[in-house]
Amino acid sequence: MDIQSTLEIDIVQAIAELYPGHTGVVQLTPTKKEFEGQYTFVTFPYTKILRLAPAQIGQAIGTWLVENSAVASAFNVVQGFLNISVADSFWIEKLNDIVADPAFGTLPAKGQSVMVEFSSPNTNKPLHLGHLRNNFLGDSVSRILAANGYDVVKTCIVNDRGIHICKSMLAYQMFGTDASGHAETPESSGMKGDHLIGKYYVLFDKAYKAQVEEMVAQGTAKEEAEKTAPLMLEVQQMLRLWEQGDPETKALWSQLNAWVYDGFAVTYKSIGVSFDKTYYESNTYLLGKEIVDDGLEKGVFYRKDDGSVWIDLTEAGLDQKLVLRGDGTSVYMTQDLGTTALKFQDFHSDRQIWVVGNEQDYHFNALFAILRQLGKEYANELVHLSYGMVDLPTGKMKSREGTVVDADDLIQETIDAASTAADDAAKGKLADFSEVEKKTLFQMLGLGALKYYLLKVDPQKRMQFNPAESVDLHGNTGPYIQYVHARIKSILRKAAEMNIVLDGAVSAAQLDNVEQQLVFLLSQYPQRVDEAGAAYAPSHIAQYAYELAKTFNQFYDKLSILKETDVVTLHARLVLSKAVGETIRKAMGLLGIEVPEKM
The missing domain is CATH 3.30.1360.70 (Arginyl tRNA synthetase N-terminal domain)
Incomplete structure (x- = not known):
């Protein structure tokens, strides 16, 4: 007990x-x-x-x-x-229990499976700052749920079809070939594939807005101009051709998507995120159409005079929801109905979680209500992990206008900032690091800074990303916690050089208040893991890691460790330090953050 x-x-x-x-x-x-x-x-x-x-x-x-x-x-x-x-005797007993349990903090298996879907990129642009918060949340929640004893499956749905994809495709047809007839490619442009296609998405938006402005200037109402602009009509026709299986349209779609996937893979690898299975909207929307047809037969859905299919969700506190357009093309809801059914068919998970921004709250309320009305067996264990958007110091990101913070650029900028901060703080201590070791360290610090900054805030809160704050070695940051771990490792290396062996139980009879507080915090780790899993909130773990690191620094500043002359007390403080370092490593690991052995 x-x-x-x-x-x-x-x-x-x-x-x-x-x-x-x-x-x-x-x-x-x-x-x-x-x-x-x-x-x-x-x-x-x-x-x-x-x-x-x-x-x-x-x-x-x-x-x-x-x-x-x-x-x-x-x-x-x-x-x-x-x-x-x-009493000290209880803290010492607790410390010995923690040290003796390699799996401390990992809760017993629950015999239940949970699927976490996150990332959800579009194949018309690269990942951006908002995607980073999404990926870090999804990856961390998956790790935390696994530590809570669930069998976790990580999935990603790629939005690889629809009007937005056709916009990039049409712009590439219009602007992607030079006067000599050479089509631009990632190789010829020196750009990652996702960056290249994102460029054409922006080009489409500029050309489309110019057409709308010209039509408005000629007397067309703005709303009408936005619907009937030639480029918009062409995009709608391209989507119809795609759904009809037009070979030329499909070939262009396949080529551009392949370039984007190659670009995504580089980014995912750089941030340490992976998936157990990736779904594609192009493969699931037809299943969604089948579900809509079945719902029509059962009277769950109804068809309007223009051929569009809807559902009445007023009893669920919502309104009328479109599930299929009049021309037969699908909408996001169609695809999500199909994907949800396919995911359950593949894994039979006890719970499905979607990590998606809070601008989609209504969509998921509607999706869950529709599935309940359809009587799906998995309809009552669906969770939307809604999170707040990430703002820039200059305002909200707008991908159509090319004002987003590209994920790759932001990662590199944070790594560069972390390397500068680490160099300044080290004051020459990195001189014995090889260039490879420095590069590895700076990447670890940069990603740690980025992940921690985006995860330490409660998921539901909107936040502003501040790159300078994220790499500070003295505040509530990833690099600060990473530095404390490296400090502990340095202490343990020096102890080993002094031939001090850390085996056997701690037997010190008296503990300082700060030592008691450290053991108390260590004892709280399983509870914090449990709370973070129940709330789907990595911020709980981030705050815990910071508290533990900060308290260790207070312990380090207040009490002698390696200079302690009493052998029993020295052994106890080293064992305590080792337990803190291991728990910091575990906690940061739940955030997807690596910690260095030395800095």
Whole structure:
């Protein structure tokens, strides 16, 4: 039984003995940092029952615990809060338990499977800053759920068809060949394939807007001009040709998509993200159409006079939702109906999670409502992990206008910034690093800075990315935590050079407050993993890693480690340091962040 559970049982017994006839559920919370103690019991709920002042109740229970509990060593009362300090012997026992368990922090298998879908790129542009938050969230949530004992499958749906894809295709037909008849390719342009196709998406938007402006200037209403501009009509015709299987249209689509996939693969590898299976909208939208046809037969959907197919979701608190256009072409909902069915068919997951920005909240509410009305067996275990957008200091990103922050560029800029920050902080200590070692370190720091900055904020909150803050070695950042891990590794290397062997149980009889706090934080790790999994919030793990790293630095500054002359105390502090380093590594690993051995 853990320390908290033991204390809770002791408090129940204290209440029973001090106030006969009174029982209740006892819950402890971690004591706030400004007060002494590790666990806090709130006495306010008992004031009416016992007709005593909250501080009086706390004083009585605290005194009983110190006299009768083997766990409590001291207490203090602040109004209705009883703050309890735990005896050193229990912290030492807990530390020994943590060190002896290689799987500490990984919770027992639950016998349930969870599918996490994330990334969802379009094949008309490269990944950007928003995609990075999406990928980091999806990857980290997958890792956290696996640590919570779930069997996790990571999937990606590629939006490789539709009007937006045809815009890039049409622009490439119009502008992709020079006067000599040479078509631009990734090789001829020196650009990654996804960057090249993104360029044509921007070119389409510029040409389309010019047509709309010209039509408006000639007297056409703007809304009408946007619908009837020649380029828009051509794009719609190209989509119809694609769905009809036109060979020339399909060949162009295949070539451009292949270039984009090659570009995506480079980016995914650079950020350390992978998928167990990738789905393509071009393969799932037809299944979605079949589901729509089946729903029509069952009366779940209805057809309007223009041939379009809809569903009434008013009973679910929504409205009328289009599921198929009048010309027979599919919409996003069509594809998602098909993909959801196919994913369940492939894996029979107990739960499906979509990591998608909060601008799609309505879409997923509608998707889940439709699946429930269709009576799908998987309809009640669907989760939309909705997250806030990432803004730039200059405002919101707009991919059609080419104002997005390209993921590849941002990654490199952050790596460059991290290398500068590390060089400045090292003050010559990197001189013994080879160029390969420096490059590896700077990439680790840069990606750590980027991932941590985007993950430390609660997923539901909108955020602004600040590159300069992300690489700071002194704040709540990835590089700060990475540096603490490297510091611990340095201490352990020096201990090994001194022929100090870290084996056997810790037996120190007295711990400093900061040592108690470190062991307490270590003991909290499984609980933090559980909380992060329940909330789908990597920010819980990020905050924990920062707290642990910051507390270790306080320990390092306050107490001697390698200069300690008492052998038992030296051994205890080194074992504690090693446990902290290992837990930092595990926690950062749940964020998809590597930690260096030296800096």
